[in-house]
Amino acid sequence: MHKKTDKRIVRTQELIFNSLQYFMEKGVAYSETSIQDISDNAGIARQTFYRNYLSKDEVILLKLDEVMDCFMSNIVDCKILHASDLAAILIKYWSNEVKMFELLEWAGLEKKLIDRLSTFNKQIIEKNEKSVDNIEYVANYFAGAIYMFLKTFITNKKRNNLEEIINLFCKLTNNCSALLNIG
Amino acid sequence: MHKKTDKRIVRTQELIFNSLQYFMEKGVAYSETSIQDISDNAGIARQTFYRNYLSKDEVILLKLDEVMDCFMSNIVDCKILHASDLAAILIKYWSNEVKMFELLEWAGLEKKLIDRLSTFNKQIIEKNEKSVDNIEYVANYFAGAIYMFLKTFITNKKRNNLEEIINLFCKLTNNCSALLNIG
Numbered sequence: 001m002h003k004k005t006d007k008r009i010v011r012t013q014e015l016i017f018n019s020l021q022y023f024m025e026k027g028v029a030y031s032e033t034s035i036q037d038i039s040d041n042a043g044i045a046r047q048t049f050y051r052n053y054l055s056k057d058e059v060i061l062l063k064l065d066e067v068m069d070c071f072m073s074n075i076v077d078c079k080i081l082h083a084s085d086l087a088a089i090l091i092k093y094w095s096n097e098v099k100m101f102e103l104l105e106w107a108g109l110e111k112k113l114i115d116r117l118s119t120f121n122k123q124i125i126e127k128n129e130k131s132v133d134n135i136e137y138v139a140n141y142f143a144g145a146i147y148m149f150l151k152t153f154i155t156n157k158k159r160n161n162l163e164e165i166i167n168l169f170c171k172l173t174n175n176c177s178a179l180l181n182i183g
Numbered sequence: 184m185h186k187k188t189d190k191r192i193v194r195t196q197e198l199i200f201n202s203l204q205y206f207m208e209k210g211v212a213y214s215e216t217s218i219q220d221i222s223d224n225a226g227i228a229r230q231t232f233y234r235n236y237l238s239k240d241e242v243i244l245l246k247l248d249e250v251m252d253c254f255m256s257n258i259v260d261c262k263i264l265h266a267s268d269l270a271a272i273l274i275k276y277w278s279n280e281v282k283m284f285e286l287l288e289w290a291g292l293e294k295k296l297i298d299r300l301s302t303f304n305k306q307i308i309e310k311n312e313k314s315v316d317n318i319e320y321v322a323n324y325f326a327g328a329i330y331m332f333l334k335t336f337i338t339n340k341k342r343n344n345l346e347e348i349i350n351l352f353c354k355l356t357n358n359c360s361a362l363l364n365i366g
Contacts, residue, residue, distance in 0.1 A: 031214060105294075108291035110293070110294055111288075111293055114327075114331065118331075133351075134347075134348075134351055136335055136339070137332060137335050137336075137348070137351055137355075138351075138355065140331040140332065140334065140335045141328050141331055141332045141335075141355050142328070142355075143327075143331055144297075144326075144327035144328050144329075144330050144331030144332070145324050145325070145327050145328035145331075146327075147327050148297065148301075148323040148324055148326055148327030148328075149320060149323065149324045149327070151323065152319055152320050152323045152324075153320075156319070164317075165317075165320070168316075168317055168320055168321075171361070172320075172321065172324050172325075172361055174357045178354070178355055
């Protein structure tokens, strides 16, 4: 796959991503959306699609990696991370990534976000120099929990008070005491 | 769809379920497994499939409902439910349903199990007459958490000591204090 080295490639990949999104918004099933449809709608040749991506899934998953990298950089900036900081960053950041949530659900790729969140949890545990037994269980448990918590927030029509939701997150995660050294 | 009223129908539905499972075990992609393939392999006519099920998904999801009902009946029998009981029942029950986990993953239907677990959590909360604010968040949070915890246990090649895993579950869920009245 192309590295995003020049502007033309960035532009082409944007066209492809937006084209895929268009079919979701039109209500077409993911399985019914062909690479040919995506290419036609993006105004590019089918071969151009394949010079950029191996598959439809890859269009979404490479974007997810970008989003996750950007999300991680928000966390790394925090010298000391409290559960309430983590909750606030998680909720504020992902509230702006509703489209990514919808795309993953449309494509049946939700588990990829849960996997990325599990990796993220492992990084948090390591960053906090916390010695954790059964790290796989802990990272996966919180990945599933965080994913569903975020999904509930994002798909909730009437948005709750942010402070209330952060407090609830801290309570449910027991102040993330299994991930962080401090509450 | 047929109700399972007579033995012949039960037998046909078993043949269909086993046939679907056969394609998973053979390594065929779910999307590449047609109703025709499933019917041929089950030794039934395509119309017979459609007299029993609307789709491939329904074959798996109706079985999931059966498994969940049976699981719930294990919980309802407990007069007082402690977090450790819940953990033990969850782990022991689902250890015998590895195939269902695999089928859901193969078909990209994991979120259906998470949804069922969320409904289960709401029932637990109601059964315990617990007054819970934001019940949707609490039920979904634990549904994602429990799903990933079970998945880690089930897919773990080297099985941990059961007691250790139950203790870890109690610790991570804070003794399920958000679901149960007692720890």
